[in-house]
Amino acid sequence: MTSSSNVRTVFIVSDSTGVTAETFSNSVLSQFEQIKFELIRIPFIDSPEKAAATAQRINLCAQAQQQRPLVFSTLVNQDSVLKIREADCIFLDLFGTFVQNLEDALGIKSSHSVGRSHMGGSSKEYSNRIEAINFTLAHDDGQFIHGLKEADVILVGVSRCGKTPTSLYLAMQYAVKAANFPLIPEDFERGSLPATLHPYRHKLFGLSIQPSRLSEVRNERRPNSEYASLKQCRYEVAEAERLMRMENIPWLSTTTKSIEEISSKVLEDVGLNRRVF
Amino acid sequence: MTSSSNVRTVFIVSDSTGVTAETFSNSVLSQFEQIKFELIRIPFIDSPEKAAATAQRINLCAQAQQQRPLVFSTLVNQDSVLKIREADCIFLDLFGTFVQNLEDALGIKSSHSVGRSHMGGSSKEYSNRIEAINFTLAHDDGQFIHGLKEADVILVGVSRCGKTPTSLYLAMQYAVKAANFPLIPEDFERGSLPATLHPYRHKLFGLSIQPSRLSEVRNERRPNSEYASLKQCRYEVAEAERLMRMENIPWLSTTTKSIEEISSKVLEDVGLNRRVF
Structure with missing residues (x-):
């Protein structure tokens, strides 16, 4: 199959629901009107093993489409991030980018704990x-x-x-x-x-x-x-x-x-x- | 007033509702457990004039607290971004960062149009x-x-x-x-x-x-x-x-x-x- 430059697959990879990441990605992607994006949300990637399986899925997609998919990630776990980053994709680290920026600006280290964006059922x-x-x-x-x-x-x-x-x-x-x-x-x-x-x-x-x-x-x-x-x-x-x-x-x-x-x-x-x- | 290093004011500035930006910011900020953040969402900043007024508000806060507030922005309009960026703050450009990354990766320019993240009432x-x-x-x-x-x-x-x-x-x-x-x-x-x-x-x-x-x-x-x-x-x-x-x-x-x-x-x-x- 040859590359179809005006349709691009986008994976939203999250260790939680991925809803925030998808809404945010939609907003960023809407700035590129000339391209049609197909979004695939992959929630609950909460282990490096699941991340590795996701990386494989991304590679298969890249191969089939002869084109690197976009990946918006909100993964926190660094081993998981690495697995996805190594896949054949354009990797956008929504989470890490700003955690890094904040660590630099505030001069402190983050806790790198997972899945804290929504409140659980007991608070x-x-x-x-x-x-x-x-x-x-x-x-x-x-x-x-x-x-x-x-x-x-x-x-x-x-x-x-x-x-x-x-x-x-x-x-x-x-x-x-x-x-x-x-x-x-x-x-x-x-x-x-x-x-x-x-x-x-x-x-x-x-x-x-x-x-x-x-x-x-x-x-x-x-x-x-x-x-x-x-x-x-x-x-x-x-x-x-x-x-x-x-x-x-x-x-x-x-x-x-x-x-x-x-x-x-x-x-x-x-x-x-x-x-x- | 002296700086109170474990409470930090965070402005969420958006040309739309700011809901996605706030959810995203909460998720990033939750990685810094040692700091208490006070979030102020400022929605519908849809003109450089409103951005200038917001910049003033940020400056007053910085002065009162003797500490630069954090600003998470999803503004699209570049004149507005500039107004806020010039304020006395730690500026985090949620939107621009990834639009820029995508422009580079895809080799095309974005449309820089405002407020497209949620669907309007007629679709x-x-x-x-x-x-x-x-x-x-x-x-x-x-x-x-x-x-x-x-x-x-x-x-x-x-x-x-x-x-x-x-x-x-x-x-x-x-x-x-x-x-x-x-x-x-x-x-x-x-x-x-x-x-x-x-x-x-x-x-x-x-x-x-x-x-x-x-x-x-x-x-x-x-x-x-x-x-x-x-x-x-x-x-x-x-x-x-x-x-x-x-x-x-x-x-x-x-x-x-x-x-x-x-x-x-x-x-x-x-x-x-x-x-x-």
Whole structure:
């Protein structure tokens, strides 16, 4: 087989899940638009033997494609790093590069211990995170209004504007207790926030969305319904935005944003500074 | 103020959410156990002006602490990078370092475009992810059994062993449709899987947990109940593990694992190779 210069295999090799490494690699690789990358994540390489087997797999790939694959590694163990580094590849040592830089800058040695990026199942932080997820599930879509006083933030907006995934992401990634509450035609007719929310005005954050996008999303769920019609979506979005402006609720449009971006903006705006899990 | 050498401020500066950068930084910093790090994430630095303001903030910190803070940057824009680099700090260019390495290795130039690490709200991948989250919410705790044939994986295990957070993480991070189904005393008395699950045996993955840990978790929800007693937890866990062995269901213990690790192991075991969001 001859080299196909615009497709390149990328191995993500990690002693843990490799999720951070893959997200990071995607971000770096997206800067090379002229090349199509095929990512293969190889998690839990926690022994030199597994590293040697991975090196073999990389060599086979290099041979078959007549082209050196890229390898992004977050391995900590130096014997394992060496095995992979010796394979026929372009080796990028995500972890070692910066540990080395930091050792130099701080003038101290690192501990070279493995798999410390995520918290295990017994720490306090972990319990907080699980508690936040449970809270968010119990307070999805206004279904359970007791306990709203415990919420860190309450997302409001029309049905299907992105409240649920954003709430769950906030809980999962930041251990934030995020409730969410729908704004519905009744609220617009009355022209005020649901009474339930009045005591928690300072915790409210609004999500909105382009009516055409909302109509698409609702049509997937209830095709050709009044609920999904562009007319209804235009009405609800205009009224929800008017209400949020009137009530001085900070809000943003989710239309072109990822769940990560929306969540980060929400935290910034409500002044929650949380560590990431 | 004199330098306090065992606490060090770390700025995470990103033109997007900074979540990947923070997770990555945590992993690198965890190698320096002798130092306590205080992380400050500064997201959405998307103009040289905002970068200049951030540089000022870094300088004030350096002055107050009489010590150069660490800065992990994933900024792409070169003018912005320059502003931060000129501040009084130890600058670690997460992004530029590897983009440069790749340019050298591949012999091509990168596009230097900003904020491409997460998908926006309109792509197909994004819809798949939202669809997976909705599926997982609808199929939590065996509450909705129609549609199980669409599931990519069905997690089984005793109540409170970690099925829900794992299912949600699988949906959120990998766009995997993850249902979950409880194993309850009735199933143990009958000595077989719930009949509903028989057609989907190949999609099942079991979660288990140490009885003492399970008892702790259940006691938080229903203190001093029979349900939370160590005796009951021991019984259910032993029976669930026996059932999973008998039915040849792959399973693992969640006790000392993070949601990330459990999810990654599940994917590996059921042979789902998914990209990370």
